[in-house]
Amino acid sequence: MEASEFDAELDARGLFCPEPVMMLHNRINDVQPGGILRVVATDPSTTRDIPRFCQFLGHELVEQLEQDDLFVYLIRRGS
Template structure:
């Protein structure tokens, strides 16, 4: 996925729980409903926390992958 495939990005590399999800909570509100937000993190707990965040708040986790020591998520903002 290239930069033209998503609408915004959140760089949470080097941050540890709960910071990545706290930043995600703020950043997702800056994205229009239906748009894509790409999140890059290095904290392994994000593989648990970000899918739960999406589930509880009605966002769609479009893609999740591990690239070396980075975890990349693409989230489609829900209506809420």
């Protein structure tokens, strides 16, 4: 995934629930509405928590990938 495909990144590798979503809640505010935040995590619970976060707060989960032991998300910030 090229850096040009996203506006900011959150590296949550090695963190466990609820830390990745808590950090996401703060980091998404650094992205302009309509911008893309890339999140990289190792906690499998993010596969449940991040889609719920997006749905609840009005952000779009553009892409969700599992690469080896990494979970990668592209989130478009809502307005």
